[in-house]
Amino acid sequence: MxxxxxxxxxxxxxxxxxxxxxxxxxxxxxxxxxxxxxxxxxxxxxxxxxxxxxxxxxxxxxxxxxxxxxxxxxxxxxxxxxxxxxxxxxxxxxxxxxxxxxxxxxxxxxxxxxxxxxxxxxxxxxxxxxxxxxxxxxxxxxxxxxxxxxxxxxxxxxxxxxxxxxxxxxxxxxxxxxxxxxxxxxxxxxxxxxxxxxxxxxxxANEPDEGQTKADIKQFIYRAHALDKDEVVGRILQAEGRGKTVIFCKTKRQASKVSDELVDRGFNATALHGDMSQEAREKSMAAFRSGKRDILVATEVAARGIDVDDVTHVINYTVPEDEKALLHRVGRTGRAGRTGIAVTFVDWEDLTRWKHINEALQFGQPEPTETYSSSAHLFEDMNIAAGTKGRLRASTAVPKTPGSNNRGGNSRGGSSGGRGGSRGSERGGSVRSGSGEKKASTEQPRAPRPSSDRQRTRTRRTSDS
CATH class of the missing domain: 3.40.50.300 (P-loop containing nucleotide triphosphate hydrolases)
Structure with a gap:
C-alpha cells in the first residue's frame, strides 16, 4: 500500500x-x-x-x-x-x-x-x-x-x-x-x-496479543555492580552493528557524569538535560542526528519524544520510575520498522520497582541477570568481540597521588580532565588497539588546579541537581 x-x-x-x-x-x-x-x-x-x-x-x-x-x-x-x-x-x-x-x-x-x-x-x-x-x-x-x-x-x-x-x-x-x-x-x-x-x-494499531513493548526490540535486564557499570556500558558500546545509542539517566548530574566518563573513555558522547541552555540542547540533538555524536546521554524529561530513526541501542543506566517511562525510553529504538536492543540496569535498591514494572509489562523476568564486564553472557547477548575492553583510549584523568585530594580534577571520574587532556592523549597515542589492549600514554600527569579553581568547580557542581 x-x-x-x-x-x-x-x-x-x-x-x-x-x-x-x-x-x-x-x-x-x-x-x-x-x-x-x-x-x-x-x-x-x-x-x-x-x-x-x-x-x-x-x-x-x-x-x-x-x-x-x-x-x-x-x-x-x-x-x-x-x-x-x-x-x-x-x-x-x-x-x-x-x-x-x-x-x-x-x-x-x-x-x-x-x-x-x-x-x-x-x-x-x-x-x-x-x-x-x-x-x-x-x-x-x-x-x-x-x-x-x-x-x-x-x-x-x-x-x-x-x-x-x-x-x-x-x-x-x-x-x-x-x-x-x-x-x-x-x-x-x-x-x-x-x-x-x-x-x-x-x-x-497494536495487535491484541502483541504486548505493550514492540516485538522488534530485544530486551536484556541486567544487575551490574556500581563500580563496574561504566565498564559494562563501554563494552556494550563496542557491540557489532551498534549504531546510534541513547543512554537514559535518572538525574541531570548523573547524565553529565556518565557523558563525561564516556568521552574520557574515547566514545563520541554528548549530554542532554535540563540544566543545559536551549541552544546547547539543540546543538547536542543536531550532533546526534547528524551522526557527529553517536551516543546521547539524557535525562527522562529532556529526551521525551526524541524521534531518531536509526537508534540501534537504548541503555537504561537506572530503572525508570514506572512501566510507562520504560515504554517511552525503550521506544527510542526499533523505530520506523527497524529492530533494536534495549538494556536495563537494575540496581539493588531498585529491585522492588523492577518487579512491579516486570509484572505490569509481563516481561517474565522478575530477577535481573547478575552481570559483570567479564560475564560470558554479556559478550554473547550483545555480540561483543572476545577481549574487548570498555575503553577506546587510556584515561585522561589526573591520577591520585599521596597527599593530594585531586578535587576538581577527577571528582567526576576524570571527566573534568577529559576536556583539557583529550588533545594531549591523542598526541600521546593512547588509543585502543583492535584486540582491546591499550598502548601506554606518553603524557605526563597534569598538576592539580589551584585551590581557587577547585572551589569554583565544586560550587558549579552543587547547582547541577
Missing part, C-alpha cells in the same frame, strides 16, 4: 518519496483515511510507529494546496525537542506547497517565533507554556483553528500539562476537528477525549 492509495495528494506523496518514505505504517494506514473525512480521531500506537504523519498528512491536505495566511492548525506537544522534530516532519510533508509551519517553544527568543506567526504560518506546532504565553500577549490568534492535535498526550499528562491543554482548547473554536495521539491511554486522557472530541474514532 502507498500513501496515494490512502488518498493522499500526489504532491505530498512526492515530498515524502523524495526522502525515501513510500510505504505507510499501520497507524498511518488506519488513521489517514478516517482523518481525511473530517472525523475526530483517537490514535493509539506504540512510540516510534509513525504517528506524526498519521495526523500531519490529513491536516496538510485538508488545508488545501494554497491555504490563506494565519494559524489554521494547532499541534500541541509536551517537549521542546519533540516540537522541533514534529515541525520538521510537517515541513517535509508540505515542502511542495506554500503551506508554512512554525515551531513555538520556550527557551528561545520570542521575536523569531512571533515573526513566523505574523508572516502567516498556517500550522503551529508548540509546547503548552509558550503557546499560552503568546496567546495571552495577543501575538497568537487561535480563533480560526480548524484542526487541533494532541501528540504524545500521555506524556503531557505525566508532565502536568493537562490544565494548560484545557486552556488551549478554550482558545479554539468548538467546531474544530480534534485528533489525539498517545502510546498509552490512561483514564485522564479518556476523560479529556470525551470532553473535547465529537464521537471520535478510536484507532489502535
Amino acid at each position: 502507498t500513501f496515494r492509495d490512502l488518498g493522499i495528494d500526489q504532491d505530498i506523496a512526492d515530498a515524502l518519496a523524495a526522502k525515501g518514505i513510500t510505504e505507510p505504517f499501520p497507524i498511518q494506514e488506519q488513521a489517514i483515511p478516517v482523518a481525511l473525512t473530517g472525523q475526530d480521531v483517537i490514535g493509539q500506537a506504540k512510540t516510534g510507529t509513525g504517528k506524526t504523519f498519521g495526523f500531519g498528512l490529513p491536516l496538510i491536505q485538508i488545508l488545501g494546496p494554497n491555504p490563506e495566511p494565519g494559524a489554521k492548525a494547532l499541534v500541541v506537544v509536551p517537549t521542546r525537542e519533540l516540537c522541533i522534530q514534529v515541525a520538521e516532519d510537517l515541513k517535509l510533508a508540505c515542502s511542495n506547497r506554500p503551506t508554512t509551519v512554525a515551531a513555538i517553544y520556550g527557551g528561545k527568543a520570542y521575536e523569531g517565533q512571533v515573526a513566523e506567526i505574523e508572516a502567516g504560518a498556517q500550522i503551529i506546532v508548540g509546547t503548552p507554556g509558550r503557546l499560552i504565553d503568546l496567546s495571552k500577549q495577543k501575538k497568537l490568534d487561535l480563533g480560526n483553528i480548524r484542526f487541533m492535535v494532541l501528540d504524545e498526550a500521555d506524556e503531557m499528562l505525566d508532565l502536568g500539562f493537562l490544565p494548560d491543554v484545557e486552556r488551549l482548547f478554550a482558545y479554539t473554536p468548538d467546531g474544530r476537528q480534534t485528533m489525539l495521539f498517545s502510546a498509552t491511554m490512561p483514564g485522564a486522557i479518556v476523560t479529556m477525549a470525551r470532553k473535547y472530541q465529537n464521537k471520535p474514532v478510536h484507532i489502535r
Whole structure:
C-alpha cells in the first residue's frame, strides 16, 4: 500500500518519496483515511510507529494546496525537542506547497517565533507554556483553528500539562476537528477525549496479543555492580552493528557524569538535560542526528519524544520510575520498522520497582541477570568481540597521588580532565588497539588546579541537581 492509495495528494506523496518514505505504517494506514473525512480521531500506537504523519498528512491536505495566511492548525506537544522534530516532519510533508509551519517553544527568543506567526504560518506546532504565553500577549490568534492535535498526550499528562491543554482548547473554536495521539491511554486522557472530541474514532494499531513493548526490540535486564557499570556500558558500546545509542539517566548530574566518563573513555558522547541552555540542547540533538555524536546521554524529561530513526541501542543506566517511562525510553529504538536492543540496569535498591514494572509489562523476568564486564553472557547477548575492553583510549584523568585530594580534577571520574587532556592523549597515542589492549600514554600527569579553581568547580557542581 502507498500513501496515494490512502488518498493522499500526489504532491505530498512526492515530498515524502523524495526522502525515501513510500510505504505507510499501520497507524498511518488506519488513521489517514478516517482523518481525511473530517472525523475526530483517537490514535493509539506504540512510540516510534509513525504517528506524526498519521495526523500531519490529513491536516496538510485538508488545508488545501494554497491555504490563506494565519494559524489554521494547532499541534500541541509536551517537549521542546519533540516540537522541533514534529515541525520538521510537517515541513517535509508540505515542502511542495506554500503551506508554512512554525515551531513555538520556550527557551528561545520570542521575536523569531512571533515573526513566523505574523508572516502567516498556517500550522503551529508548540509546547503548552509558550503557546499560552503568546496567546495571552495577543501575538497568537487561535480563533480560526480548524484542526487541533494532541501528540504524545500521555506524556503531557505525566508532565502536568493537562490544565494548560484545557486552556488551549478554550482558545479554539468548538467546531474544530480534534485528533489525539498517545502510546498509552490512561483514564485522564479518556476523560479529556470525551470532553473535547465529537464521537471520535478510536484507532489502535497494536495487535491484541502483541504486548505493550514492540516485538522488534530485544530486551536484556541486567544487575551490574556500581563500580563496574561504566565498564559494562563501554563494552556494550563496542557491540557489532551498534549504531546510534541513547543512554537514559535518572538525574541531570548523573547524565553529565556518565557523558563525561564516556568521552574520557574515547566514545563520541554528548549530554542532554535540563540544566543545559536551549541552544546547547539543540546543538547536542543536531550532533546526534547528524551522526557527529553517536551516543546521547539524557535525562527522562529532556529526551521525551526524541524521534531518531536509526537508534540501534537504548541503555537504561537506572530503572525508570514506572512501566510507562520504560515504554517511552525503550521506544527510542526499533523505530520506523527497524529492530533494536534495549538494556536495563537494575540496581539493588531498585529491585522492588523492577518487579512491579516486570509484572505490569509481563516481561517474565522478575530477577535481573547478575552481570559483570567479564560475564560470558554479556559478550554473547550483545555480540561483543572476545577481549574487548570498555575503553577506546587510556584515561585522561589526573591520577591520585599521596597527599593530594585531586578535587576538581577527577571528582567526576576524570571527566573534568577529559576536556583539557583529550588533545594531549591523542598526541600521546593512547588509543585502543583492535584486540582491546591499550598502548601506554606518553603524557605526563597534569598538576592539580589551584585551590581557587577547585572551589569554583565544586560550587558549579552543587547547582547541577
